[in-house]
Amino acid sequence: MAEQPALSLIGVTVRFPSPAPGKRGETVAVDDVSLDLPAGHVLAVLGPSGCGKSTLLRVIAGLEEPDAGRVCHDGRDLLHVPAHRRGFALMFQDGQLFPHQSVARNVGYPLRLRRRPRKAIDSRVEELLALVGLPSYGDRMPATLSGGERQRVALARALAVDPSLLLLDEPLSALDRGLRERLAGDLREILARAGTTAILVTHDQDEAFAVADRMAVMRDGRLVQHGTVADVWAHPRDPWTALFLGYANVVTGPAAAALRRTTDAAASGTSLALRRSALRVDASGPLAARVLAARVTPEQIRLRLDVDGVGVVDGVAQPHEDVPVGAPVRVVMDPSRTAELTPP
Numbered sequence: 001m002a003e004q005p006a007l008s009l010i011g012v013t014v015r016f017p018s019p020a021p022g023k024r025g026e027t028v029a030v031d032d033v034s035l036d037l038p039a040g041h042v043l044a045v046l047g048p049s050g051c052g053k054s055t056l057l058r059v060i061a062g063l064e065e066p067d068a069g070r071v072c073h074d075g076r077d078l079l080h081v082p083a084h085r086r087g088f089a090l091m092f093q094d095g096q097l098f099p100h101q102s103v104a105r106n107v108g109y110p111l112r113l114r115r116r117p118r119k120a121i122d123s124r125v126e127e128l129l130a131l132v133g134l135p136s137y138g139d140r141m142p143a144t145l146s147g148g149e150r151q152r153v154a155l156a157r158a159l160a161v162d163p164s165l166l167l168l169d170e171p172l173s174a175l176d177r178g179l180r181e182r183l184a185g186d187l188r189e190i191l192a193r194a195g196t197t198a199i200l201v202t203h204d205q206d207e208a209f210a211v212a213d214r215m216a217v218m219r220d221g222r223l224v225q226h227g228t229v230a231d232v233w234a235h236p237r238d239p240w241t242a243l244f245l246g247y248a249n250v251v252t253g254p255a256a257a258a259l260r261r262t263t264d265a266a267a268s269g270t271s272l273a274l275r276r277s278a279l280r281v282d283a284s285g286p287l288a289a290r291v292l293a294a295r296v297t298p299e300q301i302r303l304r305l306d307v308d309g310v311g312v313v314d315g316v317a318q319p320h321e322d323v324p325v326g327a328p329v330r331v332v333m334d335p336s337r338t339a340e341l342t343p344p
Contacts, residue, residue, distance in 0.1 A: 004075055005036035006197045007060070007165060012069035014055050029055045031221040032069070037214065042191055042198045044212035044229070046205065048244070052221040053201045054169060060199065061167050062086050073165065089163035091154055093170040097142040103129070103153050104138035110160045128156040132190055148179045155187070159194055166191070166198040172207055184210035205246050209233070217241055235342040242273035242341060248314040249274045250341070258309040262286045263335050271341035278337035279305065279315035281323060285332035289315070291323050307331060 014030040030052045037043050045053045058064035060071055062083030071078045078086060089110075097106050104125050111121045129135050132152040142150055151171060158166055171187075172180045188211045191198050202208050208215055209229060216226035217237075225237040236242035239250040251259060256272040279287075281303070292312065293304035301317040315331055317323045 006039035006041075006074060007037040007199075008070075008072040009033055009035050009056075009060070010070045010072065012056065012059055012066050012071065014052070014059060014064060015067045028221050030059065030066070033218075033223045034069075035216055035223060035226050037197065037199070039197050040195055041214050042188070042196075042200060042212045043214045043216060044200045044202060044208035045216045045218060046202060046208045046244075047218035048203055051218040053203075053218050056218070057090075057167055057169055057199065057201045060165075061088055061090050087164040088167055089158040089161070089165075090167045090169065091158040091171050093173045097150055097153060097157075099142050101142075102138065103134070103140045103142070103145070106142065106153055107138075107156045107160060109157060114161065124160060125156075128159055131159070131193065132156045133186065146179075147175050148183050151175070151183065152186075155190065159196065164197065166196050168198060168200040170202055171200070173202070173204070180204075180207065181210065187211050205244070217244065219244075234339055236273055236339055238341060239271065239273075242339065246275075247273040247339065248276040248278075251310060251313065255310045258287075259333050259338075262333050273339040273341060274313060275337040276302065276314045277316045277334070279307065279313060279331045279333055281315065281317040281321055281329050282332040283330055285330035287331045287333070289329050289331050291325050291327045291329060294323055294325055305329070305331065 012030055012033045013028065015026040015028050018027055033056060045056060047053045055064060059066050062078065062081065073086065098109070101109070107125045107128055108121045111124060125138065129137055132155055134149060134152055134156070137149070137153070142153070145153065172183055175183065184207050200208065200211050213229055214227065215229045215232045217224045217232065219240065224241055225232055233245060236245060236247070242250050250271060250273050252271045256270050259272060260270070277300070287307055287310070289305040289307040291303055292306055295302045296319065299319070301319060301321065301323060303315040303317060303323060304312065305315045306312050323329060
C-alpha cells in the first residue's frame, strides 16, 4: 500500500481581480495545481517572477484562500483550518528578526508563546543554534550579524517548534551570490539533519538544485512539471522548461537528429537540450563548425558556434586551444551534457 503523502494539493486555483485600471475580469494567479509531497522531502517550487509560486505558498500556509481545490496535510483537509493552527512555519527572505531582542530570545520566541518551561526553552535554543552553525551567538543582537547569520537565526526560530511543514519564501534572495551558494548547501544539510518536510519557493535554479530533492516548475500560474530534481533536470518537459532550468540551447528536428547521430547512428529527429559544454572543440570531432564568438574564463573558453547541419549553438574549448573568431573547428558532442525533451 502506497505511503500517504505529507502534503497534497488537489486542483488549487486562485483568481485575483484584474489589476488593469478600468478593466473587468480576473487574473488566474494559480491555475489547477495538483501535486504530492512525501514526508521528509524538500520541494523547490521554481519559476520566474509572477508565475504564482508565492501565491501557492500563501495558500498552503493558510494566508490565502483558494477559489477552488484543496490542501491536505497528512490526509486532513485544511480548508477551514486557520494559519496559526496548521502547525507550519513560514520563513521570509528578510528573516524578520526582532531587532531589540538577542539571538537567543529571537529563536526562543515561538516557544515562549507556547509557555514552554524556561529550562526547556534554553535547551532547545542551544540545540538549534548548534544545528545552524551559530553555537555561541545567543547573546548577540541582530544588528551585529551578517546577512547570512541573520538568515540562520531566522531558520533556527522557524524550526523551534518542530513544524510539520517548513515554508521558505525566497529565503536567500537578499544575499550576494557567493554567500547564497554557501548557505544553500548548509540549508540542505540542516533540513536533512532535522528531518524537516519543507517547500522552498525560488526563482534561482542553482538554489533549487542545491537545497531540494524534489522540484515543481511553474509558469503563468500552471504547474509545468514536477518530480525528483534528477528526473526534472534529465527530462525537461519542453524547450521553455529546459532553458529556464539552465540548459543553453534547445535544438529540434533535423538539427537534433544530426547531433544524436554522432553518438547513435540509428537516432532519429527529436528535441534535444544542450548544456553549454555539450559541444567541445576536438580535432577529430565528427562535426564541422565556425567560431562566431569566444570568451575566456578561468576553466575554459566559452564559444558561440555555427555548426554544420545544426545551426548556432554554444560550445567550449580548453584554455590552451587556439580558437579565434572566424576559425573553422571540429566539434564533438558529450551525450552526458544533453537531455532529450519528454513532452506529456
